[in-house]
Amino acid sequence: PFKVYAELRDNTPVRYDEHRECWDVFGYEDVKYVLKNPKLFSSARDRANTSMLTTDPPKHKQLRDLVNQAFTPKAIEALAPRIQEITDELIAPHLSEGHMELIDDLATPLPVIVIAELIGVPAADRQKFKDWSDVLVKGARDDSEQAFQELLEEKKRNMQELHIYFTDIMEERRLQPKDDLISLLLAAEIDGQQLTSDEVVGFCILLLAAGNETTTNLITNAVRILSEQPELQQELREHPERITSAIEETLRYYPPIVAIGRVAKETVELNGQTIQAGEQVISWVGAANRDSTQFEHPEDFISDRKPNRHMGFGFGIHFCLGAPLARLEARVVLHTLLQHMGNIQLMPGTALQPIQSAFVFGVKHYPIQFN
């Protein structure tokens, strides 16, 4: 899609799409302007669901402050040994085979296991938990109305089951707190008031929904670049300290989230266009990340690009809460794969199937072979 984004950015940097009934914003400075002005561009698009992702100040900060301490780079860095252990366990069975399904075998289970442990899901429930997480981000089997309705039903059932499950764990933690996120949330207060059970459960579900598929796609997109550019594999083996910046460059070049939605709260001028209050505004990070006014040689993947002010994790007050965790998981995975696998390649003959969502950049399967 990046070619299309580039054309739109260069020809119609801010445009109204009659068909989808929304504004599209493609240039770096314009996207940044939208994301850093929550007073003009609200995140409250979804009234049924009031998570921090879909609230505006001042409520947004109150919600975010509750869990911030669990997601600081320092708190997250402490998880590195455990993330390494899980990664090693997941790849071990495949090393002697010389091939694996990167997404099913590693990039999907890793973030699910890590977030489950952070939240406080007992190890014995992990499979159940993974099944629920999978349904949370599942797309329809095909384009038919029937498939869509079936998926809707499945998601509804799934949500009810997850709700019951988290409510049970919550009751256990109320009696006996542990060092996990559920206990942290139960102890938390906003204006002297504890969160309701629904709010605690909602928080857990937000973390699952926001963190799993995105991290899966970051890992996969990074390995995809490595297999598309074999010389990069050698470079990173020789300079492992560049893995961190190569992950940032992946977030710029192949961002797992390519578009972020807002709603205009007032009538506002943007790059010569007039957006009316109440209209939808989509910020195309996937286009902004390759804007030549911000990035030199934007179409080249430069593993040690500096500076790299990509917006792959968004920008401003809603900047991704899970960024330190996603970065760490991706770093551990790349390190481990490059260490144990020579010449990583997409399995010959594989036709890549893009994920069917305009907001996501990723593929459904990524079988690899290696020496």
Ligand code: HEM
């Ligand atoms: C927000 C991307 C991983 C939790 C965001 C936003 C983006 C993003 C673009 C901003 C949305 C907006 O402005 O409306 C990503 C990507 C990830 C990733 C690309 C992986 C590579 C995670 C993980 C977690 C997480 C692992 C949790 C464990 C959140 C939450 C928000 C958020 C809670 C809302 C923050 C707020 O509203 O203040 N993410 N995310 N994300 N992300 Fe992530």
